[in-house]
Amino acid sequence: MATRASVMDCSVGSKKLSPSRVRVAVRLRPFMEKDDKAQQPCVRGLDAQSLEIVNWRNQLETMQYQFDAFYGNESSQREVYSGSVCPILTNLLNGQNASVFAYGPTGAGKTHTMLGNPAQPGVIPRAVRDLLQLTRAAGGTSDNSGWTYSITMSYVEIYQEKVMDLLEPKNKDLPIREDKDHNILIPGLTQKTISTFSDFDEHFIPASQNRTVACTKLNDRSSRSHAVLLIKVLKTQQVMPYRQLTGKLYLIDLAGSEDNRRTGNQGIRLKESGAINSSLFTLSKVVDALNQGLPRIPYRDSKLTRLLQDSLGGSAHSVMITNIAPEQKYYFDTLTALNFAAKSKQIINRPFCQETVPAAVQPPAKRLREDAESTSSSRQLKKSKTEGGDDSPNPEENRVKRKLNLASLDPAVVERLLKLDKILTEKGMKETQLLSTPKRERMALLKKWEESQVEIERLKEKQKELEQKALAAEARLEKSNTSDSGLSDSSVNESTFRAPLRGRKRVTSTAKSKKVVRVLPLQENNQQKNSILEEGLPVFEKKTRSACEGRENEPGWEVKIRSDLLQSGRQKILHLLNCGSVKELKSLQKIGDKKAKLIMGWREVNGPFTNVEDLASLEGMSLKQVTSFLKANIMTMVTS
Numbered sequence: 001m002a003t004r005a006s007v008m009d010c011s012v013g014s015k016k017l018s019p020s021r022v023r024v025a026v027r028l029r030p031f032m033e034k035d036d037k038a039q040q041p042c043v044r045g046l047d048a049q050s051l052e053i054v055n056w057r058n059q060l061e062t063m064q065y066q067f068d069a070f071y072g073n074e075s076s077q078r079e080v081y082s083g084s085v086c087p088i089l090t091n092l093l094n095g096q097n098a099s100v101f102a103y104g105p106t107g108a109g110k111t112h113t114m115l116g117n118p119a120q121p122g123v124i125p126r127a128v129r130d131l132l133q134l135t136r137a138a139g140g141t142s143d144n145s146g147w148t149y150s151i152t153m154s155y156v157e158i159y160q161e162k163v164m165d166l167l168e169p170k171n172k173d174l175p176i177r178e179d180k181d182h183n184i185l186i187p188g189l190t191q192k193t194i195s196t197f198s199d200f201d202e203h204f205i206p207a208s209q210n211r212t213v214a215c216t217k218l219n220d221r222s223s224r225s226h227a228v229l230l231i232k233v234l235k236t237q238q239v240m241p242y243r244q245l246t247g248k249l250y251l252i253d254l255a256g257s258e259d260n261r262r263t264g265n266q267g268i269r270l271k272e273s274g275a276i277n278s279s280l281f282t283l284s285k286v287v288d289a290l291n292q293g294l295p296r297i298p299y300r301d302s303k304l305t306r307l308l309q310d311s312l313g314g315s316a317h318s319v320m321i322t323n324i325a326p327e328q329k330y331y332f333d334t335l336t337a338l339n340f341a342a343k344s345k346q347i348i349n350r351p352f353c354q355e356t357v358p359a360a361v362q363p364p365a366k367r368l369r370e371d372a373e374s375t376s377s378s379r380q381l382k383k384s385k386t387e388g389g390d391d392s393p394n395p396e397e398n399r400v401k402r403k404l405n406l407a408s409l410d411p412a413v414v415e416r417l418l419k420l421d422k423i424l425t426e427k428g429m430k431e432t433q434l435l436s437t438p439k440r441e442r443m444a445l446l447k448k449w450e451e452s453q454v455e456i457e458r459l460k461e462k463q464k465e466l467e468q469k470a471l472a473a474e475a476r477l478e479k480s481n482t483s484d485s486g487l488s489d490s491s492v493n494e495s496t497f498r499a500p501l502r503g504r505k506r507v508t509s510t511a512k513s514k515k516v517v518r519v520l521p522l523q524e525n526n527q528q529k530n531s532i533l534e535e536g537l538p539v540f541e542k543k544t545r546s547a548c549e550g551r552e553n554e555p556g557w558e559v560k561i562r563s564d565l566l567q568s569g570r571q572k573i574l575h576l577l578n579c580g581s582v583k584e585l586k587s588l589q590k591i592g593d594k595k596a597k598l599i600m601g602w603r604e605v606n607g608p609f610t611n612v613e614d615l616a617s618l619e620g621m622s623l624k625q626v627t628s629f630l631k632a633n634i635m636t637m638v639t640s
Helices: 077-094 110-114 123-139 197-209 268-292 303-307 328-344 364-387 395-407 411-429 438-480 489-496 526-535 563-579 582-586 593-606 612-617 623-639
Strands: 005-009 023-028 043-045 050-055 058-066 069-071 097-103 147-159 162-165 192-194 226-237 244-253 316-324 354-358 539-544 555-560
Touching: 023 077, 023 328, 050 328, 058 328, 069 077, 077 097, 077 123, 077 226, 077 244, 077 316, 097 110, 097 123, 097 328, 110 123, 110 244, 110 316, 123 147, 123 197, 123 226, 123 244, 147 197, 147 268, 147 303, 162 303, 192 197, 268 303, 268 328, 316 328, 563 582, 563 593, 563 612, 563 623, 582 593, 593 612, 612 623
Parallel strands: 023 069, 023 316, 097 244, 097 316
Antiparallel strands: 005 354, 043 050, 050 058, 147 162, 147 192, 147 226, 226 244, 244 354, 539 555
């Protein structure tokens, strides 16, 4: 039988929980090699909470750090666990989250702190064992009030930004999600129920062998991924009101930051190191953003920080165990880890109880009665809509029918219907503009385009009418001039330029110009045209472009120049191409610095140009461009 669940803060009906700061502990491992014991350590402890490290800028000075706990190289696994991890386990039985993660450079002893060995078990086996004992003790007390406990475990690794299920290796690249209550979860993750410590060993030992490890110059079994063990404690009440409290414990063994110059990583090891350092750098950015109070915390920039969202600035009681090494060769790694730990202890978390209360179950008789009432109400509503529809021609009669039908309904239903009707009426009265969407924008543009096409067609029709009028005027002018055209240039221009022909440019002359370029209409007198050609001036004639050029009956212009002027112009251009310098070549039309240098280079390799069309052999010059170049320069020489 499905029930509706609601999540609420456990502070309701109990005392309000105070914020909890991230607790930071530092553990110094012993010397790993016998030869290194002769050297002085770069870091040493002062008391149970503080330590000092040599200042690399001045060897005579030291820098001191103070944390929640400091464990020297002689400290045992039991001391680390009892002093930092054990006090937060009781919060899980109250529905709160907790997390413990080991941080530090590669080879500093993080995996040993979290896992240990059969002779010296680490944090993970000790925490699971004590948690099983706590749940058994709480379930067997006389004041238990009907509470039962169940524990499940999940084990994942983050390898090269992919979440892998270690309990079920075939589940690879799992997503990380966030539910409506901002709880981080991994859909499809395998969960195993454990009731004894032997059950835990049965699942955990094979899963640990699935974790990715490799040998480097600094560590024989270097962790190539971040491992996360999730222990979930579910506390269920067997009597009314059947409450459920869920507490989660994250036990995280982070991979260490690596200096590839000392580890000698290559190939796949180098790729793994890059992914590890990138995720740890994102973790540092998250800590900085939390300390600075920035509005955006970059949890989503890495899978690791996404999974640690509850542990850093979230709803968990967090403990960070920073592992450092005493050797001088690890000095800068140790200094970086201590600085990160100092920043992390300033983070404030806000734990709360995750409590779920199922909805009250109604008796069967009451539910049947309510279902019957709701069915009759829906039938009456449907009948009222049918009888009081808009088919009647009299709106007043329809309104009266609707009022009579509503009077027979449940008052609560009537009230909701009236509110809905009021909202729809107000919305309809307001002339709100439509939202600007891409589809509506396309429709508006299409409408404008259609209007512009209609306007273009109208203008074309008007153009044709004006051209017909102009042709009629020219015909009348030819009939009146039977003998010789005695009209002056100004009168011809005045009569022929009344038609608005596209492409016709107005030519003006200044006092400095030596010759005049005359523009003639389409049907000009041949004697006047020949006299102009004898003077050596270019003549522009109006022509009609063919339909294949895309515009039907559109007037254009063509140029006719005397053949002797054309030949002399070609000779001048050819002489400049063969003998001119770069500056002289740049004086030609459409010849820039680059083309002038290309002409000089071609001349040195192939000799002088035989004709102007040889320019088509240059890079970037086509025959069409050569023709345009020739016309532009000849026109310049003729009109200058």
